[in-house]
Amino acid sequence: MEASERDREIEDSLLRHVFETGRGFYLTVAALLTIIAFGGLAWMEQLQGGLGVAGMNQPVYWGLYITNYIFFIGISHAGTLISAILRLTGAEWRRPITRVAEVITVVALIMGSSNILWHLGRPELIYLPLIEPQFLSPLIWDVGAISLYMTGSIVYLYLPLIPDLALLRDRSPRLRGLYKLLALGWTGTERQHARLEKAISIMAVAIIPIAVSVHTVVSWTLAMMLVPMWHTAIFGPYFVVGAIFSGIAALMIAMAILRKVFHLEKFLGALQFNNLSLLLVTMSCLWAYFTLAEHLTAWYGNEHAEMAVLSSRLTGAFAPYFWGMVIACFVMPLAILGPKKTRTITGSVVASTFVLMGMWLERFIIVVSSASHPRSQQMWDAGTYSPSTVEIAITAAEFAAFILCYVLFAKLFPLVSIWEVKEAPEVEAG
């Protein structure tokens, strides 16, 4: 009897944000829609005038859109990979955070791949690589890897949602038809539970190699080319590490906002933040190791074109970004999350914000500083790149759309897996 009372309590507190809609919700949605509308206007200007309204040029053919593409797809590793690994290793504390992470994955994948639309010279032909692919192109590998990951992560988000959908079907005052359809007739029998657990386990195993492949292939889009400091074997693992790194940071920021806004303090607690902070510090060290390995190899080799890229990063035009990145991705996380005293929820949010900014800068530096120094030396700095207002407006719209998708998901579905938390009540307090 006591147990069922607690169950009811968990249900109520976790369904509140689905059932109750305050003024804050409408204001947030309106504000986000305004930013997205400006981005839409900017895109229309770009469709009309051509990509010349963006800041790209020869030799920097790729700019902010590709930066955002790599960044968001990196963020997407938050979810599935983290929650899959934690699920497989039986880390009980992950129960309340898995869905928060998995939603990030799906939304970030949508945002990341949407960049292709504004990046292409002729977005009206975006279907052409699907119907007539040229398989030697790393861009086609991207299409395959991301489609697979998108499908996989949607399934992986959906499966653990089914029991909660059944709960919504029974308790929700609205949209019962939708929930009934999505709940697939879940009644919570032993057999159903066994099947669900089995399906989730299979997906958790399957999603890990897919997630690793995705950011590897994204890095190969750059690494397969003969461009100085792109053409390196380290890019695959370096990008995967960076992706998980930024994914953890995005997850902690999302958790901190959600626990405040939706009053989930009981579920997303100090335990979760502490463990994720330690993971973040680990990834920060790994990231620093990869960064050192990459740059030291290029520096020692002293190859002419690579040195041009390297010195532009260390002392040249990109130095403020580069050293800013080192501080944001390595110094700050270690300084803040290393000492136990500052390894608090606030501390982890501050560190995560630094990491996200640093990782965005990393993508930007990788794309633009190499592109500015191609092998044809007379092209060095022939065109310098700075993003135009159109690119900035579209970028802002992407971030706004990311938040909007998240807000809308929270309006329809519970953000914490209710049945999983109920199964392990001892971790709820954190």
Add this chain to the structure above:
Amino acid sequence: MTEWGMAIDVDRCTGCEACVVACRGENNVPVTGPVESSRGRTIEWLRIERYMEGAFPDVRMRFKPVLCVHCDNAPCVKVCPVSATYETPQGLNAQIHPRCIGTRACAHACPYTIRFFNWSEPSWESPLEQTINPDVAVRWKGIMEKCTFCVQRIRRGEDTAKEEERPVRDGEVDPACAQSCPTRAITFGDLEDPDSVVAQLFKSPRAELPLADLGTGPRVAYLQEGEWRGSVRARSRD
């Protein structure tokens, strides 16, 4: 089978840029104007690179016409997701404009940075539109374009030869750049024909293939005496 190639004698080049102008006229290469040009949006299928030797007042300038080298193993061809660029049986690296979706991957893959993107809709100020060559398609915004070795001239030469029931003679087909060079620095012809002038020039000890160590297999060779010790100068935008 013919395999087209080009030899450029840089010791003969005076940097007059007649080839650049001829290429622009022949191939409807759009004029982007000074503003866009200063932002790095110039489209020139053929450009003159300048190299400076020595220090003031003892200075020597060298010039190098740079165009697509029509690689035998082209990096641009591999990366295109939709086969908008491909290698023809005659060794031309061709761009299929209607297929191009504008990923600009080929532009980064090209180690010579000699592929061009249409950042805006090309336009010709009146009366310049009357100079448009009807033999060459005008491109549009959002797609890549590049040197074709004046494929329209190659086809015309082949057609004439076919009508007269004879093979194409060496020196009969000339791209606009080769035709317009006052010092005859540019030689065009069939690399498969061992007796052609261009094939002979490729065997010259003065011949050097650009970025040969990358293994791209250029079909454009540069002829020059000795090493260039000159420093690299930033590209001119005027």
